[in-house]
Amino acid sequence: MQLMINGKPRSFEGPTFSVANLVASLNLEGKRLAIECNGEIVPRSQFASTQLLEGDQLEIVGAVGGG
């Protein structure tokens, strides 16, 4: 399955894949982040229950230094 993550295409194994699976496979578990899928925010409480589909556009963001 191909997903667009932060503007770049990435491929993942398996027919079904949740946001929680994605976070784990990217080694981002436990990190403070927020995720948007096709322009809609996926609340952290719904990571496990939100299934991703081929071609989904994801934004994964965190807090960084800024003014």
Next chain:
Amino acid sequence: MSDLLKIADKTYQSRLLVGTGKYQDFAQTRAAIDASGAEIVTVAIRRTNIGQTAGEPSLLDFLPPEEFTYLPNTAGCYSADDAVRTLRLARELLDGHKLVKLEVLGDPNTLYPNMIETIAAAKVLVKDGFDVMVYCSDDPIIAKQLEDIGCCAVMPLASLIGSGMGILNPWNLQIIIANANIPVLVDAGVGTASDAAIAMELGCQGVLMNTAIAAARDPVLMASAMRKAVEAGREAYLAGRMPKKLYSASPSSPTAGLIA
């Protein structure tokens, strides 16, 4: 003396708000912020670096959200839509946190704010339940409109972001302050301690800065200087300065009892 900064029903001891960008490393960021005494710190929202090594330190490790009030900003946004989207992500990222800094830029060279897009974003964010501290031009009419929309603080520029040019139009700032029923903070353009003191002497409720501290030769020492400048300026404002006059025929020492 209890003289607290009140923003959106929460009070703060410090009237200095600081950014967390442009430092050498997170340790220096933390040391400077400690020296500044700031309780509110701005952060930017950016794409996570995918594939980064697990356990790599993050800003939040050095500035725990339990210790500071985070002020997520929309720096780098050039449209109302991008700014609103960024702050909704910030709210999710920070567990429902409502206090935000709205900033919509209009030009990548000067970083001058686009007030038409800023106003559009402010309307959406206030309706959506955010407490919006808004970066703006020093136009008194725009500042009043932002207050009427429901922003919890207006933050006019002293001069352009990162310029260090200081307070270029104290007269406009004074009009904005005189007309405002919400806190007015100077955001952007402060270059050194005297600029911060002048902003506070004009009656600003606080000052927000990043580059003035981070780009100093010794950021930690400058952070300490800014803390004192903001405190000194505030006290001078509360104390009420003497009137200015061209000269005075009233010396400080007694005119009687002079020898000969």
